[in-house]
Amino acid sequence: LLLALFDEQAAGRMxxxxxxxxxxxxxxxxxxxxxxxxALLRVADAETGWILLFLEFRLLAARxxxxxxxxxxxxxxxxxxxxxxxxxVLPELVPPGASPEQATEVILAAREGLLARTAAxxxxxxxxxxxxxAVLAGLLG
Numbered sequence: 001l002l003l004a005l006f007d008e009q010a011a012g013r014m015x016x017x018x019x020x021x022x023x024x025x026x027x028x029x030x031x032x033x034x035x036x037x038x039a040l041l042r043v044a045d046a047e048t049g050w051i052l053l054f055l056e057f058r059l060l061a062a063r064x065x066x067x068x069x070x071x072x073x074x075x076x077x078x079x080x081x082x083x084x085x086x087x088x089v090l091p092e093l094v095p096p097g098a099s100p101e102q103a104t105e106v107i108l109a110a111r112e113g114l115l116a117r118t119a120a121x122x123x124x125x126x127x128x129x130x131x132x133x134a135v136l137a138g139l140l141g
Contacts, residue, residue, distance in 0.1 A: 002057055003074055009050050010078050014085070021089040029092045034137040036090055040082070041111050041132055051115045058112075079104050093140045103140055110136055 020039050024032045043051055061067040083100035086093050094103045114132050118125040 002053070003070055006050075006054055006057075006074060007077070009047075010074075010081070014081050017082070017085055021085060025089075029090070030137070032090055033093050033140065034133060036086075036093065037107065037137045037140065038129070038133040040107050041114055041129060041136075043115060048119070048121075052119055055112065055116055055119070075108075079108065082108065093137075095140055107136060107140070 017036070017039055021032075021036060024035050027035070058071060061071040079101055083104040086103060087100040091100075094100050110132055114128060118128055
């Protein structure tokens with residue numbers, strides 16, 4: 001049940017990213033890269049509960065092989081969707097020698113790490129988001 005809810009959340013997030021990508025088409029590649037990376041990393045206040053639940057669920061899955069495979073399947077679905085978006089809208093965000101899926105996996109892993117480190121909120125949250133966005137956009141763009 002939780003995975004179905006996570007899939008629903010991910011679908012809503014993908015629709016939001018599609019809208020953002022369409023709105024950013026007139027921007028230069030560097031600004032598009034920065035905006036898309038930030039959108040992938042940023043978590044709205046309303047999403048915080050979902051994120052904390054998913055992080056806890058991921059930890060539980062790490063200790064439960066059957067659940068781990070189901071989380072891995074969810075991850076593959078989300079990775080494929082984001083990679084398709086990157087490939088279609090911003091292929092320059094994929095570094096030479098890497099696939100869109102690999103670039104996506106790095107961005108999503110950075111997102112989860114960022115979320116784990118900033119779950120409590122506070123002034124360091126925006127600073128870490130800004131730093132992570134700048135580094136990833138610079139490395140990937």
